[in-house]
Amino acid sequence: VAETSGEIRRGIENVEHACGIPTLMMGETLEDVARGVDCETVRQPLGVFAGITPYNFPVMIPMWFWPYAVATGNTFVLKPSEQDPLTHQRIVELAVEAGLPSGVLNVVHGDATAADAILEHPDVSGVSFVGSSAVARLVYAKAGQTGKRVQALGGAKNHMVVLPDADLDLATDAAISSVFGSAGQRCLANSVLVGVGEAYDRVKMQLLEGANSLRVGYGLDEDTFMGPVISRRHRDRVIDLIDQGEREGADVALDGRGFQVDGYPEGHWVGPTVLEGVEPGMSVGQEEVFGPVLGLARAESVEDAIALMHEVAYGNATSIFTRSGRAAREFRYHAGISMIGVNIGVAAPMACFPFGGSRASFYGDLKAQGKDAIEFFTDKRVVISRW
Numbered sequence: 001v002a003e004t005s006g007e008i009r010r011g012i013e014n015v016e017h018a019c020g021i022p023t024l025m026m027g028e029t030l031e032d033v034a035r036g037v038d039c040e041t042v043r044q045p046l047g048v049f050a051g052i053t054p055y056n057f058p059v060m061i062p063m064w065f066w067p068y069a070v071a072t073g074n075t076f077v078l079k080p081s082e083q084d085p086l087t088h089q090r091i092v093e094l095a096v097e098a099g100l101p102s103g104v105l106n107v108v109h110g111d112a113t114a115a116d117a118i119l120e121h122p123d124v125s126g127v128s129f130v131g132s133s134a135v136a137r138l139v140y141a142k143a144g145q146t147g148k149r150v151q152a153l154g155g156a157k158n159h160m161v162v163l164p165d166a167d168l169d170l171a172t173d174a175a176i177s178s179v180f181g182s183a184g185q186r187c188l189a190n191s192v193l194v195g196v197g198e199a200y201d202r203v204k205m206q207l208l209e210g211a212n213s214l215r216v217g218y219g220l221d222e223d224t225f226m227g228p229v230i231s232r233r234h235r236d237r238v239i240d241l242i243d244q245g246e247r248e249g250a251d252v253a254l255d256g257r258g259f260q261v262d263g264y265p266e267g268h269w270v271g272p273t274v275l276e277g278v279e280p281g282m283s284v285g286q287e288e289v290f291g292p293v294l295g296l297a298r299a300e301s302v303e304d305a306i307a308l309m310h311e312v313a314y315g316n317a318t319s320i321f322t323r324s325g326r327a328a329r330e331f332r333y334h335a336g337i338s339m340i341g342v343n344i345g346v347a348a349p350m351a352c353f354p355f356g357g358s359r360a361s362f363y364g365d366l367k368a369q370g371k372d373a374i375e376f377f378t379d380k381r382v383v384i385s386r387w
Contacts, residue, residue, distance in 0.1 A: 024071075043379070059091060116142075119143055237291075242275070
């Protein structure tokens with residue numbers, strides 16, 4: 001319930017930011033660029049944009065896109081996930097009740113067939129996508145073939161680096177919230193914790209104690225910390241990755257396989273899971289699990305931790321926990337990751353800043369939210385006048 005409340009607040013934050021469009025959309029003017037000649041830029045809408053969004057955060061993620069598209073003068077077609085299609089349908093109904101004209105914000109339900117129709121339609125000027133990196137690459141390529149603008153946000157394998165001088169209580173709480181909140185089904189989950197030097201054993205002990213005490217159960221119970229994963233198929237995929245990690249040499253320090261909740265025998269349960277000795281060459285060290293699975297890894301220095309991160313194809317987010325300003329500063333320059341948290345577990349930018357990764361986590365030029373959103377949904381027209 002707390003996660004959902006936070007998601008709704010984050011979505012509303014984007015609407016509030018988009019309401020500042022008179023300032024955000026302002027152009028620029030320079031007089032007398034030559035004798036009697038003035039030059040100015042204006043922003044104009046491009047027409048129809050579309051969004052293809054995933055099942056996780058079904059309120060917030062579409063609101064990374066459509067408030068900015070609509071505020072800049074475009075219409076928008078949303079294709080939400082077929083696994084939870086009604087959530088944003090209700091948001092659109094509320095927007096219409098609030099006065100949004102009919103036909104400005106639209107919802108199309110369906111699977112990949114509907115997504116392909118959006119990508120192929122000649123009237124769609126641009127597409128915003130959030131999902132796996134494999135699909136993000138396909139969306140990026142297909143949209144590019146038809147000349148559409150595209151911002152395709154893909155998957156993640158985020159690392160949290162904990163130094164010996166860190167506040168271990170803060171780091172432990174942040175790690176648990178990051179990877180087990182939303183049952184690990186979010187692109188900002190720090191699914192690998194890298195303990196540097198003597199920090200490893202201490203943070204490992206606290207993590208196991210904290211993860212083992214989490215309440216897993218029905219998601220609408222106020223005291224539930226973690227609910228089920230989205231489907232039986234996804235539960236089986238998460239468990240298969242745990243099995244594969246164990247076969248590849250990881251030690252299962254806390255096992256969530258076979259987890260059950262009294263009264264809900266058909267629930268898609270995976271309990272909090274901690275794997276020790278995770279390396280980049282392992283499936284659980286390289287692939288996005290998208291479930292409540294935390295990998296533990298050792299490093300002897302910050303440089304070694306960064307090198308370990310760079311062995312993974314993704315570049316969505318990362319965090320460092322330290323009391324050293326020097327270490328934090330060096331980390332932010334050398335991490336090579338787009339969203340960086342310093343003593344922050346979930347490095348989620350506010351709506352006025354861009355959201356999106358790098359490397360295999362993002363395909364496109366302009367990211368979600370912030371100034372990038374205004375750039376993405378408008379065309380800059382240059383007017384040169386002589387009087």
